[in-house]
Amino acid sequence: MSAAFDYVIVGAGPAGLAAATTGSSLGLKTAVIDEQAEPGGQIYRAIETVSARRPAHLQLLGDDYAVGADVVKRFRASGADYLPLTTVWQIDGGRNVFTRGNGRASRIAAKRILIATGAMERPVPVPGWTLPGVMTCGAAQTLLKSTGAVPAGRFVVAGSGPLLLLIAAQLVRAGVKPAVVIETRTNRLAALRHLPAFLSAPGYLSKGLNLIAELRTAGVPIHSGASNLRINGDDGAREIEYDWHGHTRREAADVVLLHQGIVPNMNLALSLRCDHQWDAAQRSFRPQLDAWGNSSVDGVQIAGDNGGIIGAQAAELSGGLAALAAAFSLQKISADDRDRQARPLRAKMKRHLGARPFLDALYRAPQVVAAPGEPDTIVCRCEEIRAGEIRRIVTEQGCPGPNQMKSFTRCGMGPCQGRLCGLTVVELIAESRGISPGEVGYYRIRSPVKPITLGEIAGLGV
Amino acid sequence: MFKTLPDAGGATVIVVINGAPFSAPLGCTAAAALLLAGAVPSRTTPVSGAPRAPYCMMGACFECLAEIDGAPNQQACLVPVVEGMRINRQSGSVATKI
Numbered sequence A: 001m002s003a004a005f006d007y008v009i010v011g012a013g014p015a016g017l018a019a020a021t022t023g024s025s026l027g028l029k030t031a032v033i034d035e036q037a038e039p040g041g042q043i044y045r046a047i048e049t050v051s052a053r054r055p056a057h058l059q060l061l062g063d064d065y066a067v068g069a070d071v072v073k074r075f076r077a078s079g080a081d082y083l084p085l086t087t088v089w090q091i092d093g094g095r096n097v098f099t100r101g102n103g104r105a106s107r108i109a110a111k112r113i114l115i116a117t118g119a120m121e122r123p124v125p126v127p128g129w130t131l132p133g134v135m136t137c138g139a140a141q142t143l144l145k146s147t148g149a150v151p152a153g154r155f156v157v158a159g160s161g162p163l164l165l166l167i168a169a170q171l172v173r174a175g176v177k178p179a180v181v182i183e184t185r186t187n188r189l190a191a192l193r194h195l196p197a198f199l200s201a202p203g204y205l206s207k208g209l210n211l212i213a214e215l216r217t218a219g220v221p222i223h224s225g226a227s228n229l230r231i232n233g234d235d236g237a238r239e240i241e242y243d244w245h246g247h248t249r250r251e252a253a254d255v256v257l258l259h260q261g262i263v264p265n266m267n268l269a270l271s272l273r274c275d276h277q278w279d280a281a282q283r284s285f286r287p288q289l290d291a292w293g294n295s296s297v298d299g300v301q302i303a304g305d306n307g308g309i310i311g312a313q314a315a316e317l318s319g320g321l322a323a324l325a326a327a328f329s330l331q332k333i334s335a336d337d338r339d340r341q342a343r344p345l346r347a348k349m350k351r352h353l354g355a356r357p358f359l360d361a362l363y364r365a366p367q368v369v370a371a372p373g374e375p376d377t378i379v380c381r382c383e384e385i386r387a388g389e390i391r392r393i394v395t396e397q398g399c400p401g402p403n404q405m406k407s408f409t410r411c412g413m414g415p416c417q418g419r420l421c422g423l424t425v426v427e428l429i430a431e432s433r434g435i436s437p438g439e440v441g442y443y444r445i446r447s448p449v450k451p452i453t454l455g456e457i458a459g460l461g462v
Numbered sequence B: 001m002f003k004t005l006p007d008a009g010g011a012t013v014i015v016v017i018n019g020a021p022f023s024a025p026l027g028c029t030a031a032a033a034l035l036l037a038g039a040v041p042s043r044t045t046p047v048s049g050a051p052r053a054p055y056c057m058m059g060a061c062f063e064c065l066a067e068i069d070g071a072p073n074q075q076a077c078l079v080p081v082v083e084g085m086r087i088n089r090q091s092g093s094v095a096t097k098i
Helices: A014-025 A046-054 A056-060 A069-077 A137-149 A162-173 A188-192 A195-200 A205-218 A267-271 A310-329 A335-353 A356-362 A387-397 A402-408 A423-433 A454-458 B030-037
Strands: A002-010 A030-033 A081-083 A087-089 A096-101 A104-115 A119-121 A134-136 A149-151 A155-160 A181-184 A222-231 A237-244 A247-252 A255-260 A262-264 A274-278 A284-287 A300-302 A378-380 B001-002 B014-015 B020-027 B063-070 B071-075 B087-088
Touching: A002 A310, A014 A030, A014 A104, A014 A310, A046 A056, A046 A069, A046 A137, A056 A137, A056 A162, A087 A267, A096 B020, A104 A310, A104 A454, A119 A149, A134 A137, A137 A149, A137 A162, A149 A205, A149 B030, A155 A162, A155 A222, A162 A181, A162 A205, A162 A255, A181 A237, A188 A310, A188 A356, A188 B087, A195 A205, A205 A222, A262 A284, A267 A274, A267 A387, A284 A378, A300 A310, A310 B063, A335 B087, A356 B001, A378 A387, A378 A423, A387 A423, A402 A423, B001 B030, B014 B030, B020 B030, B030 B087
Parallel strands: A002 A030, A002 A104, A030 A081, A104 A300, A134 A255, A155 A181, A155 A255, A181 A222, B014 B087
Antiparallel strands: A087 A096, A096 A104, A119 A262, A149 B001, A222 A237, A237 A247, A274 A284, B014 B020, B063 B071, B063 B087
């Protein structure tokens, strides 16, 4: 099966949806491909179902979630094609987008491509993080949004970043209280100089303070400045252990929700060889983009958090800007029209981006999270490669980079294709060699970037 | 391990998890059904046989791999449940059908 579109967008989060809405309105024949059953991305996941079937949950998920209903509504009305429950496993140099959905592979020809595959949570490699019951804060949010599900027993929220307090508060509103919120060290001093810009960004500070107040009112202990997280258990999490105020503490929990911020979900863009560079402030790689989201690969754009973490509102604006550029490049609008329509988007974007340096500095992942010191900590979950082994192979065998490390250990070669170990492996090598992660580089990512069977490929008939 | 909120809406479908029927909320994913049923560990690893369960719930980590309706190595967090779906635990390495 094959089809052709002017604009093929991968990802139905705020960036992808806004790009589709704008692109369609400018006359681009547009398709949005997404892995989920409903539009919204991770941030507005299941917004249509929640609005229609359990509107009471809009309250507990909060206003920043509820606004997603309008984003999705505009997209539904835009006339863009929508392919849910569909993964993209390859994009080739001829701008053919290869998908898999319903057990069948398809090819979609695109004149322009927008990668809007968003972010994923930064891996939190601590001892015991592979135990059943240890999940990400985002996973708990996904369960709450899409299923109205919450932890059934004792649970703990641990780590750092805006999502940590948000999910704790959302679960409290849903009637289940974390035994404790364990906040690892933040960089208040480094963040201070970005405070004025943060304060002038709309609403960010009051949101954070309100969450803290809400948790305190509910009687949830917040242990800030904790370190040395480790999770103990045999067939599943039993307790979390951590150091706080000079003492080691233990808290029983069968669900531990970890978080250390979010990073771009890079695999699709990397498989296309879009140039990426190290972003020291966000402690991750980000693609090289111009002001319209154009990547280093002709005809391929990147918008939203996939281009570096900017948050949902800015992501939506960046999607609109990308669509304006795509429409211009396909001669649907003039350069003047493009620039005129971009102006209000850029003005709003500037206000939202003002909050970013403060958040980036405050929640910048500490060295111990980026490159775990405890040698037994599993780094590559798929191949079960530990931090000590990675370090040893760099220092004793002279392994220079992550691709060579694959040959030594198989790290990054399991089913997740390095998504959950890539940044950690790079940081461990950088630390051991005394160079920057940017100099180390990243895994060479190849398609298929998502699993597909040979039978499904054969069924393509190309 | 997880439970649905009382006001989460009543519609359910019956799935079969490791041979036992389980009433799962309509529209939830196979991975969510595993967590609601407490069917964890949901697999063991091919390398050491270590127990694992869903971790990211958004298609990135591949920890929720399960056999669904006879097809092994499916990302259970990306598959919505349907009536009669059979979800089975995976042990160690499993060959994928071509």
